[in-house]
Amino acid sequence: MARNPIQFQPGLSLPAFLEQYGTQAQCQAALFQHRWPRGFVCPDCGNNTGCQLSRGLYQCHRCHHQPSLTAGTIFHATHLPLTTWFLAIYLLTQRKSGISALQLSRELGVSYNTAWKLKHKLLQVMHEHNQGEKLSGRIELDDAYLGGER
Numbered sequence: 001m002a003r004n005p006i007q008f009q010p011g012l013s014l015p016a017f018l019e020q021y022g023t024q025a026q027c028q029a030a031l032f033q034h035r036w037p038r039g040f041v042c043p044d045c046g047n048n049t050g051c052q053l054s055r056g057l058y059q060c061h062r063c064h065h066q067p068s069l070t071a072g073t074i075f076h077a078t079h080l081p082l083t084t085w086f087l088a089i090y091l092l093t094q095r096k097s098g099i100s101a102l103q104l105s106r107e108l109g110v111s112y113n114t115a116w117k118l119k120h121k122l123l124q125v126m127h128e129h130n131q132g133e134k135l136s137g138r139i140e141l142d143d144a145y146l147g148g149e150r
Contacts, residue, residue: 017090027082031069043067074121084108088118096143 012020021027040050042060049061057066070076075085091099091107099107105115 011094012090014090017087021086021090022083024081024083027086028069030086031073031075031082035069035073043072074125080110080114080118084110085118088115089122092119092122 021030039048040058041048042050042063042065044065044067045060045063047060047062050058051061052058053066057068059066068076070078070082075082078085088104088108091104099119101116101119102112104119105112108115108118110118
């Protein structure tokens, strides 16, 4: 029997993840590239010329608006470093059955309340992102975790 190419696709190991997103600068560069793939674009006027200020803000040369890299994202107005957010995203997406907020708090080194809020923010964003998509074609399920013990 042939192996399912989806099921056996290579994942990103924890050491590879940490090599790619292990520092705040690497996470900021990845977020910048995802948010502005063709370079900075002012969210107010749409101008594509600006500069980075010393406080981590960007300034538009036309309207002088100063957005931060995290403005308008789930990372905005949080005291957690981007490395913690990125690691939480990695941990939430690498397990088939998810991860509890308690285990997430242990692995991230944050309080239970922080881990719970972080997890639920990420799950809400993932839910909203996939809200408009409907499955089509042939759909196969490998395992299912429905309900709990009786």
